[in-house]
Amino acid sequence: MRTIIEPFKIKSVEPIFFTSREERTQILEEAFYNPFLIHSNKVLIDLLTDSGTSAMSSNQWAAIMQGDESYAGSPSFFRFEAAVNRITGMPFVIPTHQGRASEKILFSILGGQGKYFISNTLFDTTRANIEFSGAEGIDCLCEEGKHPSIPAPFKGNMDLDLLQKTIKEKGGRNIPLVIITVTNNSGGGQPVSMANIKAVRKICTENNIPLFIDACRFAENSYFIKLREEGYANSSVEDIAQELFSYADGCTMSAKKDAFANIGGFLAMHDQALALKCRNLLVITEGFPTYGGLAGRDLEAIAVGLIEVLDENYLQYRIRSIEYLTNKLIDAGVPVMQPAGGHAVYLDAKAFLSHIPVDQYPGQALVGALYLEGGIRGVEIGSLMFGKYDDNGTLIPAQMELVRLAIPRRVYTQSHIDYTAEVIMDVFQKRESIKGLKIIEEAPMLRHFTVKLKPIN
Secondary structure (H helix, E strand, O other): OOOOOOOOOOOOOOOOOOOOHHHHHHHHHHOOOOHHHOOHHHOOEEOOOOOOOOOOOHHHHHHHOOOOOOOOOOHHHHHHHHHHHHHHOOOEEEEEOOHHHHHHHHHHHHOOOOOEEEEOOOOHHHHHHHHHOOOEEEEOEOHHHHOOOOOOOOOOOEOHHHHHHHHHHHOHHHOOEEEEEOOEOOOOOEOOOHHHHHHHHHHHHHOOOOEEEEOOOHHHHHHHHHHHOOOOOOOOHHHHHHHHHHOOOEEEEEOOOOOOOOOOEEEEEOOHHHHHHHHHHHHHHOOOOOOOOOOHHHHHHHHHHHHHOOOHHHHHHHHHHHHHHHHHHHHOOOOEOOOOOOOEEEEEHHHHOOOOOHHHOHHHHHHHHHHHHHOEEOEEEOHHHHOEEOOOOOEEOOOOOEEEEEOOOOOOOHHHHHHHHHHHHHHHHOHHHOOOEEEEEOOOOOHHHOOEEEEOO
């Protein structure tokens, strides 16, 4: 089998900035061991996130020049709306400046004290917006998704028995939405099967609960269904995506992921009454319904990106490049989430740094070690991001301690990926020398963005 090559040519480049280990030691200390506080020009390979960091295509840049910046009724909006309609089949489309703005609008309307939102796994901003409304987010991840080293084809699935049990315990009238995140970002970028989505739809219908899709990586999830689920091998990714959305009442999306855009997002739904409420709040917080906090040029770029992401040559390359890095690390004995996910490689920090207890944040310690060793910036997805405190101030740890290395779309080449593997393997060889961290300053919500830490001696 021949090498799968990048299905694009590079037309424009930007420089990468190199630093010495001595410089990185000082930079990491000045950033209080938090990768979010490191200036991007001090990062060699930036895998902090795949959100808004993609390289746009020549067609997207050309579309930007067609952007109409009219306050109301811009043709750019109608091209954007048509692209969303084509994929989701949902008639009411509400643009926002990014995904968390969609979440803020939706949960402000549907949330509140005594409400519960159930998901396979909620990501950080989704959970924060739910909790900010006074509601509670509950994860019902399938059992196989909780074990990083054990491969399974659809580890992002919802636990159907747990879903039914939770609905019974909380009461259907207290659950405004069930949300399926595709792919499951917090759970290792793992896909959700179409069979699982259909089963969740059936349970929601029986309990009169709407089903929404967190659709940030819908194309990657659809491609996994084509590869792994019986009956879909001969279906196009677009057809699979359209079927996936057909089981949902609505969706939220950050267009900064599977639309290649640097900014933007949307809400889409079938419920006209809910859409009216969302649009009313949109006008207060984001902008007029035909721009929603975005420039016309951004709407144009998203409209093109939503169609480009369905190209199966691109998706084959995208999924294979993540798999390549994952398998290279497995061969070297590095503990990683298996099998490879859609947008990132997830290191199992609990196994990688087994000598560091969870209350010393092994994931964050590993993030710092990767930067120190090779200038690579990743992000912790573990007890720093999702941990909470009990009434005595004791940490309630997250289910898993992961480090996500999110690969920006169409940005890095094969040699960058090989370099990344080499750095990770070097850190693994030196893992016993890595120390845990303790928090010296934190915010009450989404603390991982601004937290300050220091090493434990």
